[in-house]
Amino acid sequence: MAKRRSFSVIEKIKKYAILECMGVVSEIIEKERLSHAVKTTESHKKDFGQYLTPYNIAKYMSSLFPKTKEDLNILDPGAGIGTLSCALLERIKSEKWNNSKVNVTTYEFDKTVLKSLKENLETEGKDFSNYSYQIFGEDFLEKTSFEYSFGTNEQFTHVIMNPPYKKILTKSAAREYTRVFGLETVNLYSAFVGASIAQLKEKGYLVAIVPRSFCNGSYYKPFREFILKNCSIKHIHLFESRNKAFKDESVLQENIIIMLQKETEQSNVDISYSSDAVFSDLQTETFEFGSIVNPSDKEKYLNIPLPSQKNKSVYFENGHDFISLKETGTNVSTGTIVDFRTKDYIRKEPEENTVPLLYPVHFRHFRTDWPKESKKPNAILIADKTAPMFAPAGFYVVVKRFSTKEEQKRIVASLISAEDINTPAFAFENHLNVFHENKKGLPKDIAYGLTVWLNTTFLDEQFRLFSGHTQVNATDLRNLPYPTKPQLVEMGKQLEKYKVWNQQLFDFIAMESINEKRRAVNF
Incomplete structure (x- = not known):
């Protein structure tokens, strides 16, 4: 009852x-x-x-x-x-x-x-x-x-x-x-x-x-x-x-x-x-x-x-400063691994002939935390059925598809670095949105730059203007405004200088980059 x-x-x-x-x-x-x-x-x-x-x-x-x-x-x-x-x-x-x-x-x-x-x-x-x-x-x-x-x-x-x-x-x-x-x-x-x-x-x-x-x-x-x-x-x-x-x-x-x-x-x-x-x-x-x-x-x-x-200085007020995600040469897709459909190939811990299977739980403090002791598995077997769903090792950025209503931000992005995990490929679980370049890894500076931009307070506020729920879909992410490719590269280079990342750092780097462009245009 x-x-x-x-x-x-x-x-x-x-x-x-x-x-x-x-x-x-x-x-x-x-x-x-x-x-x-x-x-x-x-x-x-x-x-x-x-x-x-x-x-x-x-x-x-x-x-x-x-x-x-x-x-x-x-x-x-x-x-x-x-x-x-x-x-x-x-x-x-x-x-x-x-x-x-x-x-x-x-x-x-x-x-x-x-x-x-x-x-x-x-x-x-x-x-x-x-x-x-x-x-x-x-x-x-x-x-x-x-x-x-x-x-x-x-x-x-x-x-x-x-x-x-x-x-x-x-x-x-x-x-x-x-x-x-x-x-x-x-x-x-x-x-x-x-x-x-x-x-x-x-x-x-x-x-x-x-x-x-x-x-x-x-x-x-x-x-x-x-x-x-x-x-x-x-x-x-x-x-x-x-x-x-x-x-x-x-x-x-x-x-x-x-x-x-x-x-x-x-x-x-x-x-x-x-x-x-x-x-x-x-x-x-x-x-x-x-x-x-x-x-x-x-x-x-x-x-x-x-x-x-209405009368607030909105970060996105000059729409000509921004472009679409497609124009940056980047795309975003939902993770390809649906675990209940591939359960026979999933492994609790990494072993021979497996690749990392990445869930939302594997991302913490804007970086990858793998392998991890949790209820979720860490690896998936390389087989004829699973291999086409893998992505070659490289730099990627992921955003969780679901957040809880208590979380302060809807969009939280994490970086996957090819330098951190020694593996030929990655497998992304279906509850992740994955930023990639033609189904391959991103250029390093672009990946770092996207990590900055996606984590800004400004972008989260923009997302909340059209979304009233806790789900973040790939289509929603494509529909957001993005800086130009050179700006993303510059943001990425700045982020690489820091070991500890936080909200204030992301907002500072993004604002400095955008303002620098506006100063150059006005000059």
């Missing part, structure tokens, strides 16, 4: 202090949400990809929509108990939008919450003169894709949503439904957002709370392109902590709130930030869109700066 989270006395006091500030309906909804969070098993939540929205977040999301007097046709897919719809309705009433007609369409597949959803929508709509609502206890993607393919679907003026989070397989029905809308994607949340965009009216608005994972990586590139093709990005909200948005559910996935407008010209983007889900320290700044999505970036990564970075 899944463990249920118990609330401390202090947590309960805080939550009920928040409830006292709410209206009658919103108070009922928040109490229902808290009850659902405690009583519903984790397996049930995961099956439906369902984590109900806290009312404070729903209220903030509803506040993003511009006030209008037009007829409202609102969509709330994955509505749960109706928190988002009701928050928006409550705002419309309190601000007296004076809309002649208000309709709410909700979809919710979990039959255990349909009664609450109906009661909440009915209660919240009593004060409207011309109000209607529909609840569809059906698969949102299946129903709407069918209607969309025949042109019989509704068009909505507003979408407010907390879509389900769950991976979908390539051959699944959900993938087929989503393709009807012209989108290829890998998760229900992006599928729901894509389907909702397709059913928005021209100049209609969508506000969603979604995982930040779509901002980078190759899997979500079609989704990013779909958004940018069909909408303009109006607003993005960041939470400081990974677990603040859905604290009651112990969800660690980092979430953002995003507002889109259908078929409108892209202009500046408002970026807001809060350290918690009650928005007690809300900050908002406006950024040029080009600083969010670089026009020359083929991957269309979303770089989301904190408001505090």
